[in-house]
Amino acid sequence: ETGVTQSPTHLIKTRGQQVTLRCSSQSGHNTVSWYQQALGQGPQFIFQYYREEENGRGNFPPRFSGLQFPNYSSELNVNALELDDSALYLCASSLGGGKGYTFGSGTRLTVV
Amino acid sequence: DQQVKQNSPSLSVQEGRISILNCDYTNSMFDYFLWYKKYPAEGPTFLISISSIKDKNEDGRFTVFLNKSAKHLSLHIVPSQPGDSAVYFCAAAGNFGNEKLTFGTGTRLTIIP
Numbered sequence: 001e002t003g004v005t006q007s008p009t010h011l012i013k014t015r016g017q018q019v020t021l022r023c024s025s026q027s028g029h030n031t032v033s034w035y036q037q038a039l040g041q042g043p044q045f046i047f048q049y050y051r052e053e054e055n056g057r058g059n060f061p062p063r064f065s066g067l068q069f070p071n072y073s074s075e076l077n078v079n080a081l082e083l084d085d086s087a088l089y090l091c092a093s094s095l096g097g098g099k100g101y102t103f104g105s106g107t108r109l110t111v112v
Numbered sequence: 113d114q115q116v117k118q119n120s121p122s123l124s125v126q127e128g129r130i131s132i133l134n135c136d137y138t139n140s141m142f143d144y145f146l147w148y149k150k151y152p153a154e155g156p157t158f159l160i161s162i163s164s165i166k167d168k169n170e171d172g173r174f175t176v177f178l179n180k181s182a183k184h185l186s187l188h189i190v191p192s193q194p195g196d197s198a199v200y201f202c203a204a205a206g207n208f209g210n211e212k213l214t215f216g217t218g219t220r221l222t223i224i225p
Binding site: 004033035040041042043044045048056058090092100101102103104105106 | 116118146148153154155156157158161201203211212213214215216217218
């Protein structure tokens with residue numbers, strides 16, 4: 001059973017650029033969520049996808065967008081990057097039912 | 113507005129003793145509570161959860177207690193082992209499995225050999 005894998009592991013971008021982060025969910029998991037973890041903070045919910053449809057969104061501007069594909073993998077896109085977007089971005093997948101989400105190791109994004 | 117709070121940024125405990133990590137929440141709509149453990153350069157790992165209809169859940173060395181009236185939960189680890197040294201996050205959900213997790217800011221636990 002494979003876990004959640006994210007790519008790339010590290011990324012440096014310039015302010016104003018666009019970035020795409022990728023996530024392969026755990027086999028059979030149909031729900032994927034994205035979180036942003038700033039330094040010294042807990043993860044903050046960005047949005048969730050269930051069977052390719054957005055199923056909840058946190059307090060993030062529209063320049064944060066996402067996709068879920070038929071195989072349940074997912075992308076997080078961020079446009080017009082700002083310095084404050086520098087953070088660890090975590091993808092989590094779930095089958096529901098009380099067993100918790102399985103998190104990937106994250107993508108460390110640095111915006112300079 | 114921090115709906116889930118972990119007021120102790122760090123905690124040091126002697127190996128073999130009990131570690132108690134605390135978490136408070138403000139939103140009465142939360143139905144499920146979870147604890148995650150995070151090592152550096154890894155994603156959070158699910159430890160244990162508890163439904164709001166229970167006041168205790170146990171899994172091996174880990175026990176979570178929920179006090180709904182006080183909006184407080186705690187994670188007990190006994191006995192504490194060096195491998196338990198990590199950052200622990202408390203998280204809450206309104207309808208587990210279908211909604212977002214709201215996380216606290218974490219407590220760094222250090223087990224002293």
